[in-house]
Amino acid sequence: EETLDSVMKSLKELLSYHDGCPSTVTKTLSCTSIKASGRLASCPPGMAVTGCACGYGCGSWDIQNGNTCHCQCSVMDWATARCCQLA
Amino acid sequence: EETLDSVMKSLKELLSYHDGCPSTVTKTLSCTSIKASGRLASCPPGMAVTGCACGYGCGSWDIQNGNTCHCQCSVMDWATARCCQLA
Amino acid sequence: EETLDSVMKSLKELLSYHDGCPSTVTKTLSCTSIKASGRLASCPPGMAVTGCACGYGCGSWDIQNGNTCHCQCSVMDWATARCCQLA
Structure with missing residues (x-):
């Protein structure tokens, strides 16, 4: 049987979240x-590829397996994946 | 006129959100x-352009209308928009 | 000493957040x-660099100081940083 105090105890616990789900409100990008040598560079699990840079001034790239920058130019020495997440 | 039970009922409903706004805590990037042929590639509504790739090794691009990659090099065969969202 | 009304008052305040922390649920990317002349372009504080574009068709870039696109090709006239945030 609920008492005012039991109700108040739950309320206080809930009120600790009062400032709006602190775990998400402060999330930022x-x-x-x-960077890796060769023509492939991958983002670690949990991060998304938002863009790629390549050696030899190359701006032609695609994303393989959802997380890997692939620099397409014929001669290639390095590739960089730009990796982002909510943190 | 509030009764302890009516208060407790609302509290329980609210407590179902106790684990911190599930709809946002699990959001990820x-x-x-x-990819499109030619020099323009657009992100669908609701997604943001985070970067662009272009044919012919071209790394010169800009964003038009807020959601369209425009590859600037004189000769161009394809353009790719990298599109991201919170999901 | 708590009364039903004091409990209910706090509950109503909390219930105003009932629809799941509006401040975060509606956040999007x-x-x-x-864009800047030369070979450096920086994102403003609070925004993350997700990719870079460079003049002269250059696709070789890196990020300096965490927020600055640096276009690496020998001759360079402009640089663009693509900057994103949760808003």
């Missing part, structure tokens, strides 16, 4: 670069 | 590529 | 481009 956070990005990092992963 | 999700990206996809949209 | 929002991006903009910052």
